[in-house]
Amino acid sequence: MTRAAFFVLTALADQPRHGYGILREVEELSDGEVQLRVGTLYGVLDRLTADGLIVLDREEVQQGRLRRYYRLTDEGVAALDAEAERMAAGAGAAKRRIAAGRAGAPARPAGEGPAGLLPPAAPGLAGGLA
Amino acid sequence: MTRAAFFVLTALADQPRHGYGILREVEELSDGEVQLRVGTLYGVLDRLTADGLIVLDREEVQQGRLRRYYRLTDEGVAALDAEAERMAAGAGAAKRRIAAGRAGAPARPAGEGPAGLLPPAAPGLAGGLA
DNA sequence: CAGAATATATCGGCTGCCGATATATATCGC
DNA sequence: GCGATATATATCGGCAGCCGATATATTCTG
Numbered sequence: 001m002t003r004a005a006f007f008v009l010t011a012l013a014d015q016p017r018h019g020y021g022i023l024r025e026v027e028e029l030s031d032g033e034v035q036l037r038v039g040t041l042y043g044v045l046d047r048l049t050a051d052g053l054i055v056l057d058r059e060e061v062q063q064g065r066l067r068r069y070y071r072l073t074d075e076g077v078a079a080l081d082a083e084a085e086r087m088a089a090g091a092g093a094a095k096r097r098i099a100a101g102r103a104g105a106p107a108r109p110a111g112e113g114p115a116g117l118l119p120p121a122a123p124g125l126a127g128g129l130a
Numbered sequence: 131m132t133r134a135a136f137f138v139l140t141a142l143a144d145q146p147r148h149g150y151g152i153l154r155e156v157e158e159l160s161d162g163e164v165q166l167r168v169g170t171l172y173g174v175l176d177r178l179t180a181d182g183l184i185v186l187d188r189e190e191v192q193q194g195r196l197r198r199y200y201r202l203t204d205e206g207v208a209a210l211d212a213e214a215e216r217m218a219a220g221a222g223a224a225k226r227r228i229a230a231g232r233a234g235a236p237a238r239p240a241g242e243g244p245a246g247l248l249p250p251a252a253p254g255l256a257g258g259l260a
Numbered sequence: 261c262a263g264a265a266t267a268t269a270t271c272g273g274c275t276g277c278c279g280a281t282a283t284a285t286a287t288c289g290c
Numbered sequence: 291g292c293g294a295t296a297t298a299t300a301t302c303g304g305c306a307g308c309c310g311a312t313a314t315a316t317t318c319t320g
Contacts, residue, residue, distance in 0.1 A: 002276070003277095004276080010224045010227055013224060013231045014230040014234060018299095019299070020296095020297060029227070030219075033216065037279075038278090038299090040276080042301080063285080063297085064285050064286070065284080065286080067297095067298075068299080077228060077231070080224055084221040084224040084228075086163065087217045087221040088222070091217040091218040091221065092218070094136070094140045095214050098143045098214075134307080149267070150266060151267095153267095167308070168269085169269095169270085169308070169311080172269060172270080177307090193318095194315085194316050195315080195316060195317080197266095197267075198267090198268080
């Protein structure tokens with residue numbers, strides 16, 4: 001799943017929204033950090049629809065403007081949930097390894113044992129994702 | 131930052147590694163879920179080097195095979211840390227909104243108040259990333 | 261001796277993101 | 291009234307990046 005697709009699904013996770021609303025919502029929920037572009041949106045919407053992760057919920061005409069609302073399917077919710085899980089796991093793995101790196105390398109101010117040997121603690125700290 | 135770049139940085143976070151070692155390490159640290167391809171690796175390595183996030187640590191010849199070791203720069207560590215933070219925040223936002231969606235829509239079996247109003251708790255739960 | 265693993269690297273194709281552009285209506289300030 | 295901005299849709303071409311295929315070379319295993 002691409003980053004753009006992830007944020008579209010996230011924007012739709014609490015309620016159905018229309019295209020322009022998704023744009024604004026992604027910016028708001030990411031605290032302005034992620035800006036989903038108009039040129040990106042419709043391709044993502046088409047792909048997610050084709051993949052069965054979202055569906056066209058309804059079309060409304062509000063104040064003379066057409067609004068096309070999309071919502072998550074059950075499959076879409078499951079996919080978003082799984083992706084969030086993967087991201088959290090990846091983030092956790094990175095954090096743990098950064099900590100392991102800080103503990104392993106700079107803890108030794110100058111020369112010590114043989115040459116380039118790792119400190120005994122390092123391998124076990126790495127751990128997996130699950 | 132691309133996904134591939136994130137995993138390369140993560141693989142290098144605890145200690146310097148060579149290209150083929152990064153490939154194996156990414157697969158291992160992700161519990162087999164992420165498979166970084168050979169055709170992807172060297173482009174990523176070049177870009178990360180150009181961006182100053184990694185540097186060539188040393189070159190060794192072990193058992194007749196050349197090994198080119200890379201390591202994270204301070205900037206690389208900071209970038210990886212920031213990206214991990216963003217991913218964790220994104221994952222958290224998705225999880226919260228999924229929960230809000232489940233609470234908002236299917237919790238009401240049939241018609242109730244006005245029309246399409248959200249339950250009072252919903253807006254506050256959405257929250258930002260930071 | 262053949263095949264797999266280790267280790268490097270390149271290239272073409274395809275996917276996907278983005279900026280620009282187009283169209284249309286409503287609103288706001290001047 | 292008129293231009294600028296906001297709302298709302300959509301398309302297209304360029305560019306970046308991932309992947310499969312391919313190439314080369316050595317070591318290890320069967």
